[in-house]
Amino acid sequence: MPSRIAIVGAGPVGLSLALQLRRLGAAVEIDLFDAQPDAAAALADPRVLALSEGSRQLLAATGAWPQQDATSITRIHISQLAPGLAALPRVLLQARDSDLPALGYTLRYGQLLAALQAAARRAGITVQYGRAVQVEGDADGAHLVDEPGRRYGLAVLAEGGAFHTQAPRALRRDYAQEALVGRVRCDRPHGGLAVERFTAGGPVALLPLGADYALVWCAPPAEAAAIAHLDQARQKAALQALLPAVCGRVAELQIAGSYPLGLNAELRTRRGRVVQLGNAAQTLHPVAGQGLNLGLRDAATLAQWLAAPCVAASLGAAGDAWLRGYDSKRLPDRIALLGLTDLLARGFTWQAPGASLARAAALAALAGLPPLRSHLQNRMVFGWRR
DSSP: OOEEEEEEOOSHHHHHHHHHHHHHTOOEEEEEEESSSSTTTTTTOOOEEEEEHHHHHHHHHTTOOOGGGOEEEOEEEEEEOOTTOSSOOOEEEEGGGGTOSOSEEEEEHHHHHHHHHHHHHHTTOOEEETOOOOEEEETTEEEETTEEEEEESEEEEOOOOOGGGSOOOSEEEEEEEEEEEEEEEESSOOTTEEEEEEETTEEEEEEEETTEEEEEEEEOHHHHHHHHTSOHHHHHHHHHTTSOGGGOOEEEEEEEEEEEEEEEEOSSOEETTEEEOGGGTEEOOSGGGOHHHHHHHHHHHHHHHHTSTTHHHHTTTTHHHHHHHHHHHHHHHHHHHHHHHHHHHHHTTOOSTTHHHHHHHHHHHHHHOHHHHHHHHHHHHHOOOO
């Protein structure tokens, strides 16, 4: 008989896992649960997602890539705002340097979720909505807390929530920053350009979305609150003062809201027969836009392991050893991204003497060494592989 697994959370990571299992022909039965009342409940979510070319390939393989809704990122301009330094180095990452159609893409959460839901329906995957279930693992498998008689060889938690709503995990850091999110239109067409500007208060990112930019403006909470209460003209002036000239002039700005930023992650994603994916395993700072990409790679690797011919036996007596192997395989990619995003989120806010010069030297080295730049670019697109 095929093994049986429970997936808790029918968001992008949970649905992607189920679709990958179907695509690979994994001999497992899937019970997929979600706390939302129905399939339409989350489709109006306006959040903007940044997905790498590697994630696009994973989603396209399952028939769940909404090409018509995605805006391509073909170039990324990276720099720091450092008053007093006359000539500041900048790094330009370009898709053509790696023979890629794009480095990444932006689209709204609801657009991606709709594509995943449609692909799941075509694959015969059923979601049990309105089920806010909890799972517990034991030596022989896992079960639902409210239905202890329903047994699984494996349970997957893919419902993570936001940093400020989560219980503390092994690795936790409050960055004392808020992310102001919204829309920006500049007087210069973006042409697929994304901008990452590091400031003393936190990074500012402009991501191409349609004809405009999606804005992620990170600042200390008091500063973010003050910005939110400025009139639009003063908001535009404050943002313009932080941006590099490559963006042009800010013509329109709409700030839609804000949320607290932090790191909250588990070093290991497995607890007995329960595996955590996506935000259930790691919540990252949005700098470099790696959170969902990491979760999709987690899901793809787990699906490959579950599709192995020996999966039925592995989820039986040898299940713990099998899951330790999966956890170890994902560890290098996860540790690299946890460390990198933490360094970027904090390192460019350090104001010690000489810190700006050290950061400028690091950017200059990255700009002047094409092999190093290409290596970093490919790792951000496809992850760190062992």
